[in-house]
Amino acid sequence: MDGAAERTRLGRAVRLAPGAALVCSVLLPIVQVALAFGYPGSGLLTGVWSLVATATYLPFHLRHVWHAARGVRPPAGAWTLVAMAAVIIGATPLAGGTWPRAYVALVVSAMLVLPSRLANPLSAVLLIASGLAGRGLGMTWTDVPWLWFTVLCGSTAMLMLVWLAAALARLQSAREALAQQAVAQERRRIDDDVHRTLGAALEAIASRGQATCDRLARGERSGLTADLTRLSEDARETLADARQRVRGYRRPSLRAELETAAALLSAAGVRTRLVLPQGPLPATIDDRPRAALRAIVTRLLRDHASRTCVIMVSVRDGRVRLELRTDDAAETIEVPA
Template sequence: MTNTGRVKGWDPGGGRGGATSRWAARLFVLVWLVYLAYPLSRVFSGGERISVVVQLSGAALFVAVYLWVVLFERPYWRGTDPRRVINHRVAVGTLSAVALSLSLLYGGVWAGLFVYASVAAGISLPSREARPVIAMLTVAVAVCCLASGMSWTGVGQFVLLVGGIGFGQVLWSRLFSTVRELEAAREEIARLAVAEERLRFARDLHDLLGHSLSLITVKSEVARKVADRDPRRATAEMREVEEIARRALGEVREAVSGYRRPALEAEIAGAAQMLEASGISCSVDLPEGDLPEAVRETFCWVIREAVTNVIRHSGARRCRISVGCEGEVCFVEVRDDGRGVVEGFAAGSGLVGLSERLRARGGTLLASNLPPGGFRVRAELPWRDSVPRAADTLRR
């Protein structure tokens, strides 16, 4: 999946597509600094030199820290190292202290600094910390404005500006944080979908090639054994090997394209042919009625894997394939009279893959030894609920 749904030119997560938005944000911040022209103009309008130096120094420190926070530090919603959060707390504390000092010493003309401090708190601090800080800044600006003799109307305006813009910035930060989390979740879902598809294809390829290559091996061994005494039969066996190889190649191509739909009758016939060629007699029990398509497709994989294991591992002389229904449950069972489970066989990836495939469709797989000897593989699927369940798929 190449497209993760990012909006061009807007990337709160900080990716390459967000360069334009970051520069726009910087320009936006710089434009609002124009409001500092008013208190600065009052500084130069009169006053003692020491007062001018103190106010200019305080304003320079304030602007430097503010620009560092909003332009060059990572906003909290983009993910911030805990050590940087400490730096942000110090920066917001510095901004608040400068705003409070200048406002108390030189009047309400500097009360606008509380607005910038509120914005910095909303951007750089976690929401649970930013809210009380903004509330304290709101109280502080009200106290400073009243101490400077400002009218109640002016006090109310500054309180609304500091509180409204600050809490609005907190909400905006939460929005960006949520968008970032949704993008991360989307990317994780895409990664899991790719992993699930790879697992499905690996299971299909294992089942396809395991069956076909086993049959090719059996046919080739028969041709080699009878080549000297019965060349005609050996030639016929090798023709079948060629046909099986061509069919396997077509099945692999279909599996790659995602359109493979095995036919149950053809699968059973191929399994019987494979067993007979291996010297194992085969009997088949089929249901009288038809089975759901999803059940038939899944049973094909069960028969393919189970019969392949019978030929490879069991040493059996007889095998029985049964397909049918019991109430609302459809089943397929492959049993043999061989030696049963040998060491290391139960952990094979084939039966594990079958179990996962059946569990995804609400079914079960049973594999066990039979007394006095032999092995049984039985798969069960519900007749009606035979479609993949999303919860089981995601759980895997």
């Protein structure tokens, strides 16, 4: 799959993932409210209490899920979590025997809103509280472990879905940041190259032209024809050099491709080291070796078994060789000089 298709698929996943998390966050409360009306020992009143309490706390919960799925903490999340907890805990004696399963949403919101040092112990307390609430609503002690298991599994499944959506959002942000970094590096390289080569040549031509004008103003005409001829030839050579460099700038930079590959692997958790030779490198890289390098990097990003990678660049007999060594494999790419 080429880069454009990969970016399109990632963008679609990032757009759809928060919505999928919201849908799943709504389904469980809907099922719970439906069961509240027909659960043994429950009546119309408990069903109504369950419906009202769910309609009250669910917007807070969905707000937490929506922000977390996009990789950010919800603003004023602690206050909305407190309001959500007040509704769920306050409705526990009134909403029937199925209501302790609403603690799933409370555990999920606590994990999404609070820092881990607070969220983990609070989630454990809420898990225990759900079993005690079930016991207080008539559940036998033998059924309490099953309730704990369902609350734990439900909250874990929801958290995995939300965290996956957040990871996709962070991955897209990292790719965009790396792309911007690569563009900035390429612009700096072009600017330095132009200033060092064409800038110096143009300054020399301007200085020689000014000197010729000064000689002409003083009436010194001897040798002006030869000087102007050499000046014209140098200007044409500089123009040809500028055109050649512009054509080269349209081709991607080898160093930028290598640095981008190393940055992508490092961002994905692969410890990557880029080893460059002491001598100069070709300024650009052709389409074929560039595609091969990107294909290897894409495969390493998908291969979660790779933990380390060394990108070695060597120059032998005027030819550049790229070697990517991972934990258990090595691949080589030849780059024409």
